[in-house]
Amino acid sequence: MLAALLFRQVVREGTLTVVDAAGKSETFGRGEPRVTVRLHDRATEYKLLTNPKLHLGEAYMDGRLTVEDGSLYDFLELAGRNVVNVEQHPLWGMFDRVGRALRPIQTFNPVSRARRNVAHHYDLSGELYDLFLDSDRQYSCAYFTHPDNTLEQAQHDKKRHIAAKLRLDRPGLSVLDIGSGWGGLGLYLANTADAQVTGLTLSDEQIKLSRERARKAGLDGRVDFKLEDYRNLSGRFDRIVSVGMFEHVGTAHYPEFFRTVRDRLADDGVALLHSIGRMDPPGGTNPWLRKYIFPGGYTPALSEVLAVVERTGLWVTDIEILRLHYAETLRAWRERFMANRDRVKDLYDERFCRMWEFYLAGCEVSFRHMGQMVFQMQLARRQDAVPLTRDYITDWERAQAAPQEAVAAE
Incomplete structure (x- = not known):
């Protein structure tokens, strides 16, 4: 499971179970809240690994990520509680640095x-x-x-x-x-x-x-x-x-x-x-x-x-x-x-x-x-x-x- 490379390092508070496109499930973290999500194709797993801040929302919009136990809010709250761990992940840190560098262009509003x-x-x-x-x-x-x-x-x-x-x-x-x-x-x-x-x-x-x-x-x-x-x-x-x-x-x-x-x-x-x-x-x-x-x-x-x-x-x-x-x-x-x-x-x-x-x-x-x-x-x-x-x-x-x-x- 490609997504495990991300979630294993990130989820410390709360319990997240992820079911991949092949039907294999893996659980990360412990305690409440308890949330289960399903990833419906392998491409989504790869995208979440490479740029999760963009592709998580896109996957949910397109139905390629669905929440099977709990609600979308429960899932995002679990992610929010672990945001410090997320930001320490090297890939997320890289995208944050790129975002800061591009901010003057992205927010140029004549x-x-x-x-x-x-x-x-x-x-x-x-x-x-x-x-x-x-x-x-x-x-x-x-x-x-x-x-x-x-x-x-x-x-x-x-x-x-x-x-x-x-x-x-x-x-x-x-x-x-x-x-x-x-x-x-x-x-x-x-x-x-x-x-x-x-x-x-x-x-x-x-x-x-x-x-x-x-x-x-x-x-x-x-x-x-x-x-x-x-x-x-x-x-x-x-x-x-x-x-x-x-x-x-x-x-x-x-x-x-x-x-x-x-x-x-x-x-x-x-x-x-x-x-x-x-x-x-x-x-x-x-x-x-x-x-x-x-x-x-x-x-x-x-x-x-x-x-x-x-x-x-x-x-x-x-x-x-x-x-x-x-x-x-x-x-x-x-x-x-x-x-x-x-x-x-x-x-x-x-x-x-x-x-x-x-x-x-x-x-x-x-x-x-x-x-x-x-x-x-x-x-x-x-x-x-x-x-x-x-x-x-x-x-x-x-x-x-x-x-x-x-x-x-x-």
């Missing part, structure tokens, strides 16, 4: 390429996203103030938490939302804080729905959604926010991104960047994820982000690390996706379903066991742009939550 990359993922059927996201279509890490909160509540609390950090202390503030998605955050800021919001997206599907939502809410006079790259915008804004977009910028464009934030931000303005990151040093993007889900994407280490911010002349006035919040978000998305799997299959096909199962389960595991996290970085041009303590954040959130809690109690 305006034209950035638009193609966005279309690859965000211009899929709107019905697909309705089947697993919350009703506001928040497609980023939720904020769980209590572990029992619903996804809808946690996404609402995320918007409130971000708004509090923007210090929306007076009506009529101009807000730039870079990567506005389907418009939920922009509409929230306009409705809750009476802000004048400009939202930017590169997705045709997102811009259509965002504008329709603004019109139906009677907020189209206060929210202007544009199909535009942030690099092409002019003017100054009192507040700038970017949620779940920085992962698509590309390391070569970090200086350009933060210069744009600096140049578009008012002298006494506040900006808030919400992005996936990693707790370990700079690395590369998983090749399967880059090929099939997020072309041009990369989750940065704080060290490489802060180094650019320092050279830009912006103040970092606050940083918060959200650790397991995204794992819980992805768990909710995965459960909703699986509950609606047949409807997704009607939209696309079985291979697409298996691809998205792998994506959602793999990303959840990466936030539980593989060092992925979310950071919220508050930025300003002046050091006195925000109060001396963080009390204003909590005070604003509590003030906004009070009416909602009063209604719930009635």
